[in-house]
Amino acid sequence: MAAVSTRNIIKKFGEVPAVNGISLEVPNGEFMVLLGPSGCGKTTFLRIICGLEQQTSGDLLIGGDIVNELPPRARGVAMMFQSYGLYPHFTVRHNIAFPLKTQGVPRAEIDKKVEWASQLLGINHLLDRRPRQLSGGERQRVALARALVREPTALLLDEPLSNLDAKLRASARLEIKQFQQRVGVTTIYVTHDQVEAMGMGDRIAVIDHGIVRQVGTPTEIYDDPADRFVATFVGTPPMNIVARNGGYLGFRPENFLPKDMMDDEAFTEFKFRVDRSEYLGSERIVYGVMDGFDPKQVITAKLPPAHVDEASIRPGEWHPFAVRNSALRNFDKDGKRAGRH
Amino acid sequence: MVAIADSVPKPASRFRFILDRRDVLGSIFVAPAILYVLLLVGVPFLMAVYYALSAYTIYDPSWKFVGLSNFEDILENPVFLQTLKNTFIFTFGSQALGLILGKFGALVLLRPFPGRKIVRALIILPWAVPIALATVAWQWMFDSLYSVINWTFIALGFVTREEAPNWLGSPDLALLSVTIVNAWRFFPFAIVIFLAGITAIPQDVLDAATVDGAGFWRRNYQIIMPMILPIMTIGLVFGIVFTFTDLSIVFLMTMGGPVGATSVLGFAGFQTGITSGDVSHGAAISLFMLPVLLIVVVFMLRFIRRREI
Numbered sequence: 141m142a143a144v145s146t147r148n149i150i151k152k153f154g155e156v157p158a159v160n161g162i163s164l165e166v167p168n169g170e171f172m173v174l175l176g177p178s179g180c181g182k183t184t185f186l187r188i189i190c191g192l193e194q195q196t197s198g199d200l201l202i203g204g205d206i207v208n209e210l211p212p213r214a215r216g217v218a219m220m221f222q223s224y225g226l227y228p229h230f231t232v233r234h235n236i237a238f239p240l241k242t243q244g245v246p247r248a249e250i251d252k253k254v255e256w257a258s259q260l261l262g263i264n265h266l267l268d269r270r271p272r273q274l275s276g277g278e279r280q281r282v283a284l285a286r287a288l289v290r291e292p293t294a295l296l297l298d299e300p301l302s303n304l305d306a307k308l309r310a311s312a313r314l315e316i317k318q319f320q321q322r323v324g325v326t327t328i329y330v331t332h333d334q335v336e337a338m339g340m341g342d343r344i345a346v347i348d349h350g351i352v353r354q355v356g357t358p359t360e361i362y363d364d365p366a367d368r369f370v371a372t373f374v375g376t377p378p379m380n381i382v383a384r385n386g387g388y389l390g391f392r393p394e395n396f397l398p399k400d401m402m403d404d405e406a407f408t409e410f411k412f413r414v415d416r417s418e419y420l421g422s423e424r425i426v427y428g429v430m431d432g433f434d435p436k437q438v439i440t441a442k443l444p445p446a447h448v449d450e451a452s453i454r455p456g457e458w459h460p461f462a463v464r465n466s467a468l469r470n471f472d473k474d475g476k477r478a479g480r481h
Numbered sequence: 482m483v484a485i486a487d488s489v490p491k492p493a494s495r496f497r498f499i500l501d502r503r504d505v506l507g508s509i510f511v512a513p514a515i516l517y518v519l520l521l522v523g524v525p526f527l528m529a530v531y532y533a534l535s536a537y538t539i540y541d542p543s544w545k546f547v548g549l550s551n552f553e554d555i556l557e558n559p560v561f562l563q564t565l566k567n568t569f570i571f572t573f574g575s576q577a578l579g580l581i582l583g584k585f586g587a588l589v590l591l592r593p594f595p596g597r598k599i600v601r602a603l604i605i606l607p608w609a610v611p612i613a614l615a616t617v618a619w620q621w622m623f624d625s626l627y628s629v630i631n632w633t634f635i636a637l638g639f640v641t642r643e644e645a646p647n648w649l650g651s652p653d654l655a656l657l658s659v660t661i662v663n664a665w666r667f668f669p670f671a672i673v674i675f676l677a678g679i680t681a682i683p684q685d686v687l688d689a690a691t692v693d694g695a696g697f698w699r700r701n702y703q704i705i706m707p708m709i710l711p712i713m714t715i716g717l718v719f720g721i722v723f724t725f726t727d728l729s730i731v732f733l734m735t736m737g738g739p740v741g742a743t744s745v746l747g748f749a750g751f752q753t754g755i756t757s758g759d760v761s762h763g764a765a766i767s768l769f770m771l772p773v774l775l776i777v778v779v780f781m782l783r784f785i786r787r788r789e790i
Contacts, residue, residue, distance in 0.1 A: 192692065212691050212694070213691075218692065221685040242694030286693070
């Protein structure tokens with residue numbers, strides 16, 4: 141059964157549509173990531189699910205029941221906010237207990253559940269502190285404990301890692317994911333960071349301009365993008381897309397290699413003039429243009445430095461490059477994948 | 482080769498860079514403020530302290546030291562005790578009323594509605610209108626014959642013409658009236674304080690409370706109020722200090738009457754010390770405000786520090 145499912149949700153602010161008809165099924169226990177650029181409507185969609193915004197039309201089902209008219213507190217979902225939204229005047233204990241108190245849970249049970257949630261996140265020693273006495277990572281755990289303490293049907297996370305520094309973010313990513321697997325709570329996670337999306341999501345919904353462009357596992361999103369937007373939004377550097385025969389041809393930079401690195405598999409050859417090459421340690425990014433295509437369009441190649449002969453990428457010269465045919469993706473003139481079902 | 486003019490070493494003056502020194506420049510900048518406080522607050526205050534301990538009147542400017550006898554005199558005077566009581570009712574009554582109106586007004590003004598900006602500007606008026614003008618208007622509203630308040634009550638059938646209240650004529654109602662006027666004057670300030678406090682609360686915190694299941698009341702009294710308590714307390718300290726020392730509304734509306742029912746410390750001090758010329762007793766009355774205000778302010782500032790979040 142789907143923990144959360146939406147049917148053609150539309151939300152307009154005045155005349156401006158923020159969410160433009162999203163239908164999504166999130167099965168029980170799944171970690172679903174909503175990925176999209178800033179202003180694509182993903183946060184609005186999340187706020188509709190938890191009831192902070194009312195959709196203009198469309199149905200929202202949580203645990204199988206239509207909850208369109210229910211206030212946030214009756215929906216059984218918990219949300220963790222970008223800046224956590226901890227109550228600064230409460231202690232950590234009181235923060236975690238608050239969602240239970242509002243539901244009139246008996247005191248003894250509140251104590252037990254706070255104990256359980258803080259144990260789960262390893263914050264027992266912080267219970268009597270105030271939020272301002274905590275580090276960013278600790279605040280995040282408190283927010284997570286507060287969201288989980290009432291065992292919600294679905295846990296909604298709105299860019300929870302954006303307030304952490306880069307180093308902490310990597311470890312927090314791992315922690316949230318492990319934690320979610322252990323508890324098994326259905327999770328909807330909003331982010332604009334594709335690394336978070338690819339690394340954490342069981343499935344990813346790529347959203348742009350209020351509509352879902354593609355839903356799929358990270359592998360499907362990366363290898364079989366449904367359209368040009370998904371192809372160029374996911375992946376660094378993004379997929380190369382060139383105009384050809386009234387449509388478009390796409391291939392990932394790591395599949396664009398010097399011809400002498402090709403094996404037996406069928407491939408297509410391109411003449412490539414290298415303009416600039418960046419050595420980044422684990423990889424080498426090479427920029428240039430392809431013969432026979434728009435001379436102003438920069439094509440990138442991502443090469444494994446250890447296996448590349450320096451002579452085959454010398455700048456200013458034309459070199460034979462190639463892409464395996466299995467790695468070529470065709471898009472029609474509207475940017476949709478040609479021949480994809 | 483062009484010779485660059487020889488630089489003649491100037492004799493270094495000790496004072497050339499004196500203004501670059503922080504301690505010197507800083508002292509120059511704060512000097513006007515310190516002088517102002519010393520001359521226009523400190524000196525009159527010390528004079529008041531001495532007047533209160535002397536037998537000085539304008540008929541007998543003797544400066545004779547009489548110790549605390551002035552204070553003994555006024556404490557034995559039942560009218561003064563009435564005045565002290567009035568001052569507390571006037572101050573805390575109008576602050577409480579102003580805060581309630583302020584909270585209510587702020588909640589209304591936080592919601593978007595057509596014309597909100599105009600209302601926000603107009604709501605400041607009670608605070609901005611000269612108190613003398615406003616008081617005259619209120620005097621008419623409380624007038625025994627022409628009171629628009631009474632007319633409204635009569636028209637609505639709440640009271641008959643015969644039993645319509647005489648606002649400024651009966652002692653209890655008169656004190657209530659001046660308290661209401663002061664609350665009316667204070668509440669725009671309270672609205673501004675509340676608005677500033679509430680809009681400073683991060684939206685995430687309010688949203689979190691909503692999702693955590695807090696309804697309107699719980700959000701208001703368990704999240705918003707505690708979070709704006711520090712700024713509210715500051716506003717209240719200002720309100721209490723200004724009201725406790727205020728005499729303008731009483732002076733303009735009731736002259737302390739009827740029979741001293743609305744007399745407050747500031748008014749009584751002015752009446753005794755300036756109008757009647759009994760400077761020493763007037764000073765003693767005025768100095769009565771000092772310990773009260775000191776206790777209130779110290780208590781509240783300590784409270785804020787403890788609550789700091």
